[in-house]
Amino acid sequence: MKARIRKLATFVEETCNEMGRIIDPPTRRAAAVAVIENPHAGKYVEDLSELIAIGEELGELLTQRAVEALGISGPSAESYGKAAAVGENGEIEHAAAILHPKLGTPVRRVLGKGAALIPSSKKRGGMGVVLDIPLGHKDAAFVRSHFDGMEVRINDAPRANEIMVAIAVTDSGRPLARVGGLTKDQIKGEDGLR
Amino acid sequence: MPEVQLRKKLTMVEEIFHEGGPAAQIPLRRAAALVVIHNPFSGKYVEQIEKFMDDLKPLGLEMAKSLVTALGGDPKIIEGYGKGAIVGSAGEIEHGALWHVPGGYAMREVLGGAKAIVASTKKVGAPGTRLDVPITHINASYVRSHFDAMEVGIADAPRADEILLALVMTTGPRVHARVGGLKASEIKGEDGLR
Numbered sequence: 001m002k003a004r005i006r007k008l009a010t011f012v013e014e015t016c017n018e019m020g021r022i023i024d025p026p027t028r029r030a031a032a033v034a035v036i037e038n039p040h041a042g043k044y045v046e047d048l049s050e051l052i053a054i055g056e057e058l059g060e061l062l063t064q065r066a067v068e069a070l071g072i073s074g075p076s077a078e079s080y081g082k083a084a085a086v087g088e089n090g091e092i093e094h095a096a097a098i099l100h101p102k103l104g105t106p107v108r109r110v111l112g113k114g115a116a117l118i119p120s121s122k123k124r125g126g127m128g129v130v131l132d133i134p135l136g137h138k139d140a141a142f143v144r145s146h147f148d149g150m151e152v153r154i155n156d157a158p159r160a161n162e163i164m165v166a167i168a169v170t171d172s173g174r175p176l177a178r179v180g181g182l183t184k185d186q187i188k189g190e191d192g193l194r
Numbered sequence: 195m196p197e198v199q200l201r202k203k204l205t206m207v208e209e210i211f212h213e214g215g216p217a218a219q220i221p222l223r224r225a226a227a228l229v230v231i232h233n234p235f236s237g238k239y240v241e242q243i244e245k246f247m248d249d250l251k252p253l254g255l256e257m258a259k260s261l262v263t264a265l266g267g268d269p270k271i272i273e274g275y276g277k278g279a280i281v282g283s284a285g286e287i288e289h290g291a292l293w294h295v296p297g298g299y300a301m302r303e304v305l306g307g308a309k310a311i312v313a314s315t316k317k318v319g320a321p322g323t324r325l326d327v328p329i330t331h332i333n334a335s336y337v338r339s340h341f342d343a344m345e346v347g348i349a350d351a352p353r354a355d356e357i358l359l360a361l362v363m364t365t366g367p368r369v370h371a372r373v374g375g376l377k378a379s380e381i382k383g384e385d386g387l388r
Contacts, residue, residue: 005211006210006211006212006213006214007208007209007210007211008208008209008211009206009207009208009209010205010206010207011205011206012203012204012205013203013204013348014202014203014204015201015202016200016202016203017199017200017201017202018201069205069207130349151349153347154208155324155345
């Protein structure tokens with residue numbers, strides 16, 4: 001393992017009732033978060049390949065943890081998202097190196113498919129910073145019922161020389177989705193969009 | 195008495211490998227189970243609220259069991275515990291106190307007769323309020339290595355007419371515990387203190 005992990009956290013959220021209406025089955029989503037040392041904290045480094053490799057490792061580890069926390073098989077996941085927060089001695093490009101070049105392939109391997117772009121967000125911040133992980137349907141980005149976000153936060157991370165990396169997976173869309181648009185049973189699954 | 199109306203559940207699990215020092219042979223694991231319920235007494239002063247504690251017992255048991263499951267399924271590995279509540283703005287702190295009996299009973303029941311008092315905290319707060327749930331050793335309150343706390347909270351809870359209830363369990367001492375005091379190996383287990 002290239003990543004030096006200080007801490008792993010998982011969050012599982014289940015909504016059973018919204019505005020007085022029973023949600024049956026409940027909507028469920030999970031986020032897995034790793035707090036790792038930033039090997040490039042405090043200095044400018046041109047070549048970010050170490051962080052790119054770390055992204056690949058974490059893509060697999062965090063997706064497995066999230067799916068496991070939901071107690072579902074990878075292919076039955078419906079939507080996904082990713083995010084990273086860089087501690088104050090790092091740069092936003094470090095988050096980009098982890099999230100974009102190589103993280104997606106192992107995510108899609110664990111989930112069986114994943115034709116759609118994995119929506120993402122990133123920021124730099126202090127300990128306790130809130131990450132809003134954007135969520136979208138994994139096979140068709142335009143599925144409107146699955147646009148959502150999941151907030152995660154760890155009070156003691158990221159420290160100045162750390163990076164916090166998060167992957168969220170769901171088995172459902174919003175609890176009372178009713179704003180129309182493409183529905184999941186209309187997915188063609190050819191281009192990742194519709 | 196009113197039945198318990200559940201809106202949402204959140205389970206958080208943390209696995210801590212190190213905090214700047216030597217990596218633990220067995221990582222410390224901490225888990226929190228949170229539920230968001232309707233506050234049947236919100237918006238008015240109700241004198242008789244005590245019986246709601248009985249209504250909360252099955253929910254407490256379910257939460258305590260879910261924590262053991264989240265930490266691997268074996269109640270014998272649980273060494274620390276704590277509980278807490280956040281009451282929404284249309285309720286009073288006394289409503290949070292309703293959690294003392296059912297929350298404590300549930301964890302003792304599931305852990306097979308833990309002896310120490312369950313450390314607790316509570317407050318009235320808005321959605322997104324964070325709560326630092328105190329943690330102590332399950333059989334002897336004075337075990338210094340196990341004094342800890344876990345920060346919990348949910349972005350959209352508690353709403354004004356809701357209560358957020360929390361239970362926390364841990365599998366061991368702080369990851370780099372080294373400030374002396376009573377050790378877990380020295381517990382007499384007679385009075386729940388030492």
